[in-house]
Amino acid sequence: MPERDFPTHTSETAPAAVRPTMEGVRQKFGYLPVAVARMAESPEALKGFLTVNRFFEAAALAPIEREVVVLTVATRNECHVCVALHTGVLHRSGAAPELIEALRAGTPLPAHRLEALRRFVLAVLDHRGDVPDDELRAFLAAGFAKRNALDVVLGVGAYTISTFANRLVDAPLDAPLAEYAWTPAA
Template structure:
């Protein structure tokens, strides 16, 4: 870890983070290192936990949500989240070939998830500025305006986690073993 971040538990976390950490433990059976870092700021931990819950309520299927997440993670080059979401994608029964394609930055053979991957990547890469043609292509694949906005909910969720992991260099959790990932290395620190 860098920049003095701590992996908190309920003994070291600020009081306002303890209930959220307990909830994560109860839901997941563990507290991922990301949550342990976020616990330093009860507001950051609550924001991430809340957005995660809201993201689960979008109109996207679990498989579609995971395609979006890993497409965003690819663009943001977050090694921690890529490892975690690779395994979460497997649990959600995303096609193994689709997972591999997104992790490698290449097209998915199936056109509908490929449209989702492309759109999420462009929204992330271009900070929400996409062309009319990009929106039309996304809609032609069977998605509507609701899905466009749902992608933004997932992007907001990943902004918190991906950026936190960059700042803290969050170590991988044991459940991520076998899903490690090397980022393409396009991102460079600000001058």
């Protein structure tokens, strides 16, 4: 078996400890994403991501702000699965096409507040959390609170797990996400 040929688990082949988790994901999405089926090789990794993500979804950031965090991390880490999945989330939420396009391209966002958030996420990534004071001031001046800065760190952590795992297991794009396929700009 080649090194990157991670098993695509089913409810029958997955470790018993992760089968209920996989079923929960299947119910949420209406299908079992291959990325989840492959991450199930480590029940702790899959459950860990889903747990951290559940906390991130409860953070004080608005849903559109959380998607800015996710797509900024996903494009930076070149995870085509996360970009496609969260593009779909934005489309279903009625987000402006210009916002979605800019997030996918990694270019400045049309709304000042969301652009300040995107820049802050990049600063967290670029400086491994040691964000320069001027970047933090700009984030706070855009109307965010210090709590939101920590919420961003939580989102970066959650989606670092997801994007790294998806790339490690060479997760393909699931058919339901095909219309949102993405490749990094050259």
